[in-house]
Amino acid sequence: MMDNVSSMFFLSGLNETKNLRFTIFSLTLLCYCVILLVNFVLAVTIILDKNLHEPMYILLCTFCINGLYGATGFYPKFLWDLLSPVHAISYSGCLIQALVMYTFACSDLSILAVMAYDRYVAICRPLEYHSIMSKQRLTKLVCFSVITPFSVISTNIFLSSRLKLCSQYIARLFCVNWIIVTLACFPAETILNNIVAYITIIVYVLHGVFIVWSYIYLIKACVYSIEQRKKFMQTCVPHITSLVTFLFTILFDIMYIRYGSKDLPQTIQNFIAIEFLLIPPIMNPLIYGFKLTKIQNRILGFVNFKIKS
Template sequence: MKSNNSLTPSYFQFTVFADYGPLRYLFFSLCLLIYMIIISANVVIILTVCLENSLHQPMYIFICCLSLNSLYGSAGFFPRFLMDLLSDTHFISRPFCFIQIFVIYTYASYEMSVLCIMAYDRFVAICQPLHYHSKMTFRTVLLFLIFAVLYPVCVFGCFFYLATNLPLCGNKLHRIFCTSVSVFQLSCVDTTAISRVGQVFAVISIFVPLSFVHYTYLCILLVCRRSSSDFRGKALQTCLPHIVTFGNYCISLFCEVSLSQYNVDVNPFVSVALSLEFLIIPPINNPLVYGLNLPQIRKVIFRCCKRPNMNEFL
């Protein structure tokens, strides 16, 4: 009988990557450009919120947290992905694979948690404006953010522990990045119970926050119907970016969960595209939506961009 050590590979191999020949340099350049855009756009939002005193308010702090999370999730995916695009072999060591799993999964959960907190913030601001400053204090915001960070760590820590201790009978991952589901599928023992728990948790992680956000915006809609057109315009101005961001993220996350949890049989190119959407679109979408649609942030960014030109004429 083989020991667990002999059953556990020290590395994994990604099998989705194909030999694109010289085209891989084009793909590498495009993906590197996307990564640079993600870094630049999110850093601009973070610096704008941190350096401008007028933006030290809950809504903008949460936007800053979204940008920080985008940098965190992108760092867990892009450096390794860019290496694989140029490499002839696509092996990843066992420790780095599990680190990537932890980073990407906690990134996904952080994003959903912060978006839910933002929905509650808008709900209180519009539906209970007289109580906003008493409810959304600095201490409350800090507690919300601590919960948003610790909850995914505790939950995914359990799955992470189970994945690292499973005896594995293979090392081929049919993905472009490591996932816990793809690792469980290599197990030498029955993981049906773990998979069922993972599926239930995945559904809960998407539909409970989705239901909560729908409820908050239904309440906001009812308040806006009874209010003046000027009030509706201001409410729409602050809520629309969040609705767009949340809707886009839910679609991306649903595609990724369907692809990984339920073994959806799709074309490899479609599989790669859906995985890239989950990891690329939200980090690009967030700073663009909030930076271009919220006048408070847009005004500060434009003012900073014009400042060097003003100094030239002084």
């Protein structure tokens, strides 16, 4: 039985990639820099341009900041592990990393749900949009998308911290709460963890149901109106693309954990595990940057100004 407070966890996900270590380091550093660049540029563009201080763009800014948060919770430690002969993390560090990974993923889904609500009001109830999406309500929705995931996941992590563990080995590149729970010496003690975990899953499945419900109404509202269809294509398609990308990366990992073959090469298993930390943080800012005209014009205008200077 481990002394949790003073113990270390050993991450075994990199054990079979020693020969490719520097190649993976270079590619990972490049990906991390791209994630930082595209999310930072989009977030700063929205913050500095008062013409973009509208609910849709403020939510997008929150989306980008969350991408920076999630990436920073994983990539610096992963890059350090690639250069280190021992891939270890302290017990408290492991819990913090698990908290960051889960809150990042859950916040992404919460922000997508709020974005769906914003688009529903904008297209289905345009005359009431500014009264419904007031600054006060927008602030509450942004707080909801950040504080709720943190509160829910903190509860899960706290329950995991109470468990006595019998192993120090995590077969992943980063700490995951469900793996920590499986390391418990006494499975009977994990009943409360499992109950809270299922409640968490239900909460975020309901987020998905709400998004689907919103888009059913959006599609109905746009079927008979060319103007509404144009608005839908301009502002909703990026949101749908982000949602599909997020769900694909998360569900693919979950399905692999549940049904996948453990005979796959470790490199492929690692890629599946970090998809949600790689694809959405890069794709989302690019999708919105290319599709939303106001942002595209603002960024191009800034680039042209710098070139002329």
